Structure formats: structure tokens, C-alpha cells
Amino acid sequence: MKNRLKVLRAERNWSQADLADRLDVSRQSVNAIETGKYDPSLPLAFKIAAVFGLSIEQIFSADEAAQAAE
Amino acid sequence: MLSKVLDCADGAPPKVAKRYRGEMILASALYVIAVAVSAFVLRWFDPPLWVAVAMAAAALAPVGLMLRAYLRYLAGLDEFQRRVQMESLLIAAAVVAFGSLTYGFLQAFAGFPVIEDALIWVFPAMCVVWGFAQVFVRRRYR
Incomplete structure (x- = not known):
């Protein structure tokens, strides 16, 4: 799954630690999600969307391989 | 690398990590005492079977505390x-x-x-x- 977390965070001048505080998770978790190595659960994805004031679809999208399979 | 292996609470919320370290240190200290006392009694007093079983259980109780500490730590992550x-x-x-x-x-x-x-x-x-x-x-x- 791809995401725009890093861009959205940069637009707001937030560090990974700032975002982690807002989401009540560890900085390592934010880093793993940003790099696409960990896909968050649905509740955490909703929380991320709420923090940025966007919908989940505006932040996360299926990667090319997943889209090709559909 | 060894410090990262030993510091298994790395990355956890500070409150959770502090509680985990405290509980593990206490449980480890109790474990050392329980094993030392059990070994001493079994070696020098040749106790009956039920005492030997009680000694084994006494050494296991702190291990139970360690597992409890770990489960509490896990719940805080x-x-x-x-x-x-x-x-x-x-x-x-x-x-x-x-x-x-x-x-x-x-x-x-x-x-x-x-x-x-x-x-x-x-x-x-x-x-x-x-x-x-x-x-x-x-x-x-x-």
C-alpha cells in the first residue's frame, strides 16, 4: 500500500515524533508506515486521516501490483 | 547491538518501559534469591520430596512475575x-x-x-x- 504521509507531514512542518504524539504511537511506527513497510490497521488509518483532516483514500492507495490484480 | 538486545523496552512509551524495567529487575532479583535458597536447601538438607517440589515451585514464581511483566508491557505497546x-x-x-x-x-x-x-x-x-x-x-x- 502506498501513502502520502511524508508529504502531508512535511506540508505541516511536523516531525515524525510530532505525528507520533498526535497519533499516540511510537516514532518507529510512523517511520514504518511512511516507508511503506508496515500497513496500519483500519482504526489507525482512520486516526491518521482524522489528524490530517482528510479521508483515508486521500492518504492511502493500493500499490500498482495490487491495482493490476483487481 | 548488545545494548539493543538487552534493552528490550526500546521504543516503548516511557511510562510503559519504566514500569517494565522495574518489574523485570524485581522479578530477576527474586529469581536469583529463590534459586540460591532452593539450591542451598536441596544440597545441604536432603529434604523430603514435597519440600523439593516446593523449592522448584518457589523458583518458578518469579518466572511467572517476569511473564506477567512482559504481558503488561505488551499491552502498553x-x-x-x-x-x-x-x-x-x-x-x-x-x-x-x-x-x-x-x-x-x-x-x-x-x-x-x-x-x-x-x-x-x-x-x-x-x-x-x-x-x-x-x-x-x-x-x-x-
């Missing part, structure tokens, strides 16, 4: 950190199971020496492999 813990535990279980089964076959089929009190080493072996596995699992997610 976020979902990604729990994933890291689960993967590390799975690796530890697989490595120790594979290793013990391998030696079991070597013992049964190839006459390798019987290790006295071998079962005692299963839990410590799991803890050690779990510690190293955490470092590698965390690195994979970086």
Missing part, C-alpha cells in the same frame, strides 16, 4: 510494536524448537551425549533468541 514482538517471539519459538528437535534426533539416532537438566535451558534460550530476533525484525522495518 502500539500495534506496530506488538507486530515486532510477535514476529520476534515466533522466530524465537521456531529457532529453539528446531534446535532442540535437531539435538533430540542427534541424541536418539547418533548417540550424542544426553544434556543433564536440558529442559531448564529452553526458557533462557527462547529469551536470548527473542532478544536478538527483535534487533533483526526492527531493522527490517526501518
Whole structure:
């Protein structure tokens, strides 16, 4: 799954630690999600969307391989 | 790297990590005392069977406290950190199971020496492999 977390965070001048505080998770978790190595659960994805004031679809999208399979 | 293996509360919320370290230090101290007292009694007093069983149980009680501390620690982590813990535990279980089964076959089929009190080493072996596995699992997610 791809995401725009890093861009959205940069637009707001937030560090990974700032975002982690807002989401009540560890900085390592934010880093793993940003790099696409960990896909968050649905509740955490909703929380991320709420923090940025966007919908989940505006932040996360299926990667090319997943889209090709559909 | 060794510090990362030993500091298994790395990355956890400070409150959770502090509580975990405190509970583990207390449980470890109790374990050392319980094992020392049990060994002393069993060696010098030749107690009846029920006392020997009680001594074994006394040494196990602090291990139960360690497991409780770990479960409380696990409950305080976020979902990604729990994933890291689960993967590390799975690796530890697989490595120790594979290793013990391998030696079991070597013992049964190839006459390798019987290790006295071998079962005692299963839990410590799991803890050690779990510690190293955490470092590698965390690195994979970086």
C-alpha cells in the first residue's frame, strides 16, 4: 500500500515524533508506515486521516501490483 | 547491538518501559534469591520430596512475575510494536524448537551425549533468541 504521509507531514512542518504524539504511537511506527513497510490497521488509518483532516483514500492507495490484480 | 538486545523496552512509551524495567529487575532479583535458597536447601538438607517440589515451585514464581511483566508491557505497546514482538517471539519459538528437535534426533539416532537438566535451558534460550530476533525484525522495518 502506498501513502502520502511524508508529504502531508512535511506540508505541516511536523516531525515524525510530532505525528507520533498526535497519533499516540511510537516514532518507529510512523517511520514504518511512511516507508511503506508496515500497513496500519483500519482504526489507525482512520486516526491518521482524522489528524490530517482528510479521508483515508486521500492518504492511502493500493500499490500498482495490487491495482493490476483487481 | 548488545545494548539493543538487552534493552528490550526500546521504543516503548516511557511510562510503559519504566514500569517494565522495574518489574523485570524485581522479578530477576527474586529469581536469583529463590534459586540460591532452593539450591542451598536441596544440597545441604536432603529434604523430603514435597519440600523439593516446593523449592522448584518457589523458583518458578518469579518466572511467572517476569511473564506477567512482559504481558503488561505488551499491552502498553502500539500495534506496530506488538507486530515486532510477535514476529520476534515466533522466530524465537521456531529457532529453539528446531534446535532442540535437531539435538533430540542427534541424541536418539547418533548417540550424542544426553544434556543433564536440558529442559531448564529452553526458557533462557527462547529469551536470548527473542532478544536478538527483535534487533533483526526492527531493522527490517526501518
